[in-house]
Amino acid sequence: MGFTGDLISDTDISNFPVGTTDAEMESIIKRVEEIVEKVCHDKFYQYAFTEIIDGNGKNRILMPFLSDILSISSVQIGSVAIDTSLYTFDGRYVYADPDGILIGGMTAIFSDIDVLFPNGMKNITITGVCGYATVPESVKRACI
Numbered sequence: 001m002g003f004t005g006d007l008i009s010d011t012d013i014s015n016f017p018v019g020t021t022d023a024e025m026e027s028i029i030k031r032v033e034e035i036v037e038k039v040c041h042d043k044f045y046q047y048a049f050t051e052i053i054d055g056n057g058k059n060r061i062l063m064p065f066l067s068d069i070l071s072i073s074s075v076q077i078g079s080v081a082i083d084t085s086l087y088t089f090d091g092r093y094v095y096a097d098p099d100g101i102l103i104g105g106m107t108a109i110f111s112d113i114d115v116l117f118p119n120g121m122k123n124i125t126i127t128g129v130c131g132y133a134t135v136p137e138s139v140k141r142a143c144i
Helices: 022-040 137-143
Strands: 047-055 060-062 069-077 087-090 093-096 100-103 106-109 120-130
Touching: 022 137, 069 087, 069 093
Parallel strands: none
Antiparallel strands: 047 120, 060 093, 069 120, 087 093, 100 106
């Protein structure tokens, strides 16, 4: 049958004792992966996120996780969705275009300020995918 976890699969491990059942292999792999995530404080695979965070009064936001952002599907300020052309990302940061935001089909220009992530409590919602495109080989070896 076989089992593939988030980081490794049973075929990556060549030294399971003879007679180890699929259920036992699955249990061992899951536990090892949990330990690696707990020790490293990171996930080494792709996963979806939705973060509701405080605006910081700047044109960049540092995401509160260790993994790099792989894609962003939406950014909202309060209940207003921001047009995808007005933000980008790199590593753990989301950057906003300080020239304006799209509100109700009209671009609002803020020429006198360079802030798109206004100060506020839990006023920014960012949704996307982060993690690793492929599991690092060193992490796989640590699991085995």
